[in-house]
Amino acid sequence: MRIIADRVTYAYPGGSAVFDxxxxxxxxxxxxxxxxxxxxxxxxxxxxxxxxxxxxxxxxEVGDVEIGRASPSQLRQLRLATGVVFxxxxxxxxxxxxxxxxxxxxxxxxxxxxxxxxxxxALAAVGLADFxxxxxxxxxxxxxxxxxxxxxxxxxxxxxxxxxxxxxxxAETATAIMDLIGRIHESGATVVVTTHALxxxxxxxxxxxxxxxxxxxxxxxxxxxxxxxxx
Ligand SMILES: Nc1ncnc2c1ncn2[C@@H]1O[C@H](COP(=O)(O)OP(=O)(O)OP(=O)(O)O)[C@@H](O)[C@H]1O
Ligand SMILES: [Mg+2]
Numbered sequence: 001m002r003i004i005a006d007r008v009t010y011a012y013p014g015g016s017a018v019f020d021x022x023x024x025x026x027x028x029x030x031x032x033x034x035x036x037x038x039x040x041x042x043x044x045x046x047x048x049x050x051x052x053x054x055x056x057x058x059x060x061e062v063g064d065v066e067i068g069r070a071s072p073s074q075l076r077q078l079r080l081a082t083g084v085v086f087x088x089x090x091x092x093x094x095x096x097x098x099x100x101x102x103x104x105x106x107x108x109x110x111x112x113x114x115x116x117x118x119x120x121x122a123l124a125a126v127g128l129a130d131f132x133x134x135x136x137x138x139x140x141x142x143x144x145x146x147x148x149x150x151x152x153x154x155x156x157x158x159x160x161x162x163x164x165x166x167x168x169x170x171a172e173t174a175t176a177i178m179d180l181i182g183r184i185h186e187s188g189a190t191v192v193v194t195t196h197a198l199x200x201x202x203x204x205x206x207x208x209x210x211x212x213x214x215x216x217x218x219x220x221x222x223x224x225x226x227x228x229x230x231x
Contacts, residue, residue, distance in 0.1 A: 001063040001081070001159040001190045002028050003049060008058035010048060018044045021058065024209060026192065028158075031185040031206035034194040040211040042194035043087070046161045049192065050082065051075040062159070080108070083152030083189075085162040089144055091136045091151075097123060097143075098132040101150045108155065122150040126180060142173035149180055160184050160191045166200065178204060 003026040011017040018041040026032050034042045047053050048060060051067045060067040065078045091100050102119040110118070123132050126146035128139075136144055145165060152160065162181065166174035178200045185191045185204070195201070201208060 002026065002061070003063075003159075003190065003192075004059070004061045006059045008048070008055045008060050010044065010053065010055050012044075012053075019048075019055075023058075026190055028190055029185075029188050031181070031191045031204065032193070032209055033201045033206050034192060034209045034211060035196070035198065035201075036211035042211060043163055045211070046084075046086075046163055046192065046194065049159075049161060050079060050084065080155075081157055082159040082161060083155065083157035083184075084160075085145075085148045085152045085165055087163045087167065089148035091144055091147060093137050094135060096133050097128055097136055097139065097147045097150075100136055100147050101154050104151055104155055118154055119150075122154040123147075125153070125183070126150045127176065142169050142177075145169065145173075145177060146180075149177065153180075153184055156187070156189075158189055160189045162191075162193045164194050164196065166195060166197045174200065 003024070005022055005024045007021045007023055008019050009017055009021055010019045034045060036042055044053070048055065048067065049062050051062075051065070051070055054068050062078060063081065065074050070078070092103065098119055101122050102115050105115045105118055120129070120132065123129055126149055128143060128146055128150065131139060131143060136147055139147065149162075149165070152162075165177050165181070169177065174197060178197070181191060181193055182204045185206070191206075
């Protein structure tokens with residue numbers, strides 16, 4: 001899915017602008033890491049991309065949806081096509097890892113046999129095949145993080161967003177989560193991940209969007225998008 005931000009300005013109600021005339025472009029299938037100090041707007045950027053908040057000025061297109069003007073049903077479609085892992089995973093307590101992952105397929109009306117196959121595949125992909133029947137509150141933090149990834153990934157979204165997925169994880173689990181992000185990227189999804197784990201970024205070869213105060217710019221070894229190319 002392509003994301004085009006053209007001079008986007010956004011301020012929370014009563015606050016000063018988090019984004020001021022911000023332009024950026026992610027092409028389909030690209031992997032982007034969003035970095036910057038606490039409070040710079042990384043989470044807000046993901047919320048804008050999902051239409052949880054809308055720009056006050058400028059144009060933000062995510063796929064074929066213009067966030068500033070999207071109808072509720074367009075936003076629903078966008079969210080169905082997007083896998084999201086927020087900082088608080090919001091897993092369903094009292095339910096198994098399996099049910100937590102299967103829920104998004106069941107909601108989409110998938111036949112039962114296919115739900116079982118796909119859910120087992122997704123749990124195996126995150127290394128939790130043996131934990132499918134465990135209630136999620138019996139799993140460690142890192143295992144719960146991986147359940148959240150399996151849930152976001154099981155529908156094969158074209159856009160995958162994750163907010164600091166390696167926060168609070170030991171180095172080994174963080175590396176496993178980053179490997180998973182690499183696999184999701186290789187499957188063709190556009191992937192946008194906020195992170196403080198700079199040492200992990202180079203390994204996966206993504207591009208870097210650095211947000212600093214009111215200025216945001218892409219850095220890294222690939223060239224910055226040409227603002228002239230924005231419509
Ligand atoms: N719901 C809200 N209402 C008002 N202001 C908010 C709200 N959420 C965030 N902000 C403000 O917007 C700015 C950006 O916040 P955001 O959460 O996007 O930062 P962040 O880069 O994700 O930080 P962190 O690395 O700590 O997660 C901050 O100044 C914050 O205080
Ligand atoms: Mg944040």
